[in-house]
Amino acid sequence: MSPAPHGGGFLATQNHTGNSTVYYCDFNIRSRLNLSPKYTEEDLVRLLKQRDEAAFRYLYDNYASALYGVILGICPEAQTANDVLQECFVKIWRLMEQYDPAKARLFTWMHNIARSGAIDVVRGKHWKYGQKSAPVDESHQSLPGGSWEYTGLRGSLNRLKEEHRLLVELSYFQGYTHEEISKLAKIPTGTVKTRLRAALAQLRKMLSVLFL
Amino acid sequence: MNVEAYILSGAIESYVLGLATPEEREETDRYRAEYPEINAAILACEAALESNCQENAVPVGDDRMWDRIHENVRPEDKTSASPGKGVLPVKIIRPGSWRNLAAAAAVLLLISGAANVFLYQRYQRIRDDYAGLVRQNDLQLAGNRLAQDTIGMLYAQVRAITLPGVHKVELKGVEGKESAYATVYWNSTSQEVLLYPNQLPAAPQGRQYQLWALVDGKPVDAGILGDCHGFCRLKQIPRADAFAITLEKAGGSPTPDLTQLYVVGNVAG
Numbered sequence: 001m002s003p004a005p006h007g008g009g010f011l012a013t014q015n016h017t018g019n020s021t022v023y024y025c026d027f028n029i030r031s032r033l034n035l036s037p038k039y040t041e042e043d044l045v046r047l048l049k050q051r052d053e054a055a056f057r058y059l060y061d062n063y064a065s066a067l068y069g070v071i072l073g074i075c076p077e078a079q080t081a082n083d084v085l086q087e088c089f090v091k092i093w094r095l096m097e098q099y100d101p102a103k104a105r106l107f108t109w110m111h112n113i114a115r116s117g118a119i120d121v122v123r124g125k126h127w128k129y130g131q132k133s134a135p136v137d138e139s140h141q142s143l144p145g146g147s148w149e150y151t152g153l154r155g156s157l158n159r160l161k162e163e164h165r166l167l168v169e170l171s172y173f174q175g176y177t178h179e180e181i182s183k184l185a186k187i188p189t190g191t192v193k194t195r196l197r198a199a200l201a202q203l204r205k206m207l208s209v210l211f212l
Numbered sequence: 213m214n215v216e217a218y219i220l221s222g223a224i225e226s227y228v229l230g231l232a233t234p235e236e237r238e239e240t241d242r243y244r245a246e247y248p249e250i251n252a253a254i255l256a257c258e259a260a261l262e263s264n265c266q267e268n269a270v271p272v273g274d275d276r277m278w279d280r281i282h283e284n285v286r287p288e289d290k291t292s293a294s295p296g297k298g299v300l301p302v303k304i305i306r307p308g309s310w311r312n313l314a315a316a317a318a319v320l321l322l323i324s325g326a327a328n329v330f331l332y333q334r335y336q337r338i339r340d341d342y343a344g345l346v347r348q349n350d351l352q353l354a355g356n357r358l359a360q361d362t363i364g365m366l367y368a369q370v371r372a373i374t375l376p377g378v379h380k381v382e383l384k385g386v387e388g389k390e391s392a393y394a395t396v397y398w399n400s401t402s403q404e405v406l407l408y409p410n411q412l413p414a415a416p417q418g419r420q421y422q423l424w425a426l427v428d429g430k431p432v433d434a435g436i437l438g439d440c441h442g443f444c445r446l447k448q449i450p451r452a453d454a455f456a457i458t459l460e461k462a463g464g465s466p467t468p469d470l471t472q473l474y475v476v477g478n479v480a481g
Contacts, residue, residue: 065272200222200226
């Protein structure tokens with residue numbers, strides 16, 4: 001594999017039903033300015049599986065801030081988020097051999113590690129302080145909402161319908177299962193599933209307008 | 213099924229963000245393999261997630277972050293020993309047990325293979341040795357049987373010469389053949405003649421010794437001395453006054469060549 005010929009990100013091309021679609025995922029400004037991408041996703045995965053430290057450094061340089069954003073969205077406290085990010089990269093390194101490119105792209109996989117790491121911490125704290133049964137909306141509002149400017153998914157959340165917002169909040173940001181949400185929000189699990197899907201579709205539509 | 217509706221339902225987003233239940237994941241995985249459009253939508257959603265996260269990236273303020281990660285990652289062996297303060301310990305589930313089993317099985321297979329080769333070679337060697345021993349045994353048995361036959365024959369001959377009515381006739385060398393000597397055992401009842409060539413020089417090529425019985429002064433052919441085991445059994449002689457041996461041409465002669473007379477002896481009594 002030769003290094004990516006283009007200058008700013010991963011290129012994923014697939015050809016189904018005769019149409020060739022190109023997905024171009026831009027890196028953030030920082031990485032574009034400071035670091036020239038050296039690897040294709042395949043190369044990066046291969047090298048990481050071979051325990052290549054340079055590739056891991058590259059991964060950190062190009063994805064740490066993106067994952068940090070994901071983590072802060074769930075766990076806004078900077079020190080805790082730092083710990084989560086650190087542990088997230090350690091996990092990525094250690095679990096790399098289990099990563100299956102056929103199931104998810106590298107970033108999707110890392111995103112799930114970051115998200116579940118952050119949720120573990122947040123929920124761990126809730127349980128620790130006996131806040132597990134506290135109303136979810138209140139617990140969320142008690143987070144430093146005023147001082148923190150929400151971005152990404154979190155930022156778009158406020159533009160969703162209330163019922164949708166609640167489901168995304170509980171599911172994505174707090175890691176509750178469908179059954180737990182069903183009990184908390186007192187709605188049937190079937191409704192949780194369809195409503196969550198509808199909320200995500202809505203969210204996606206909003207994000208697509210912004211970023212794609 | 214309506215692929216388009218499925219793509220727009222939010223199921224794909226739920227799948228990519230890791231919010232789907234195991235059942236939903238399974239369903240989406242199935243559709244993904246079946247419908248290229250769904251697979252494409254999943255990839256597009258993953259790309260969008262990445263792009264969104266990159267756009268909303270927050271620079272890591274902590275300058276020592278990389279160093280701490282690096283420290284945690286470098287000594288691969290010690291990683292689980294001391295998780296840093298505030299850092300969640302990671303439990304690594306290695307899919308290693310089957311590898312160990314496979315390695316053990318491979319080693320056992322190798323050992324077994326080597327043992328097979330070794331034992332097969334030993335088996336070959338022992339089989340050859342065994343075949344050799346069987347051949348030796350057969351030879352010895354055959355030799356044994358031969359010896360028993362010889363012994364049986366000698367007993368029979370000893371019995372024959374010690375029967376009553378057997379005359380022992382000593383044939384002594386004539387002038388010029390003094391060293392020659394033979395013994396005839398003649399059974400006047402059964403007319404059997406046995407001869408023991410005690411000291412007769414080996415017959416030259418193309419010539420054989422012949423025994424004669426002298427009856428009323430006339431020589432009667434009593435047979436040719438071939439290769440005898442012990443005693444030579446010769447022709448039956450009803451009457452004889454004396455016995456003599458001459459060297460004749462191979463196959464014998466009707467009358468003796470007296471110039472080639474070797475030994476002669478009278479029947480006693």
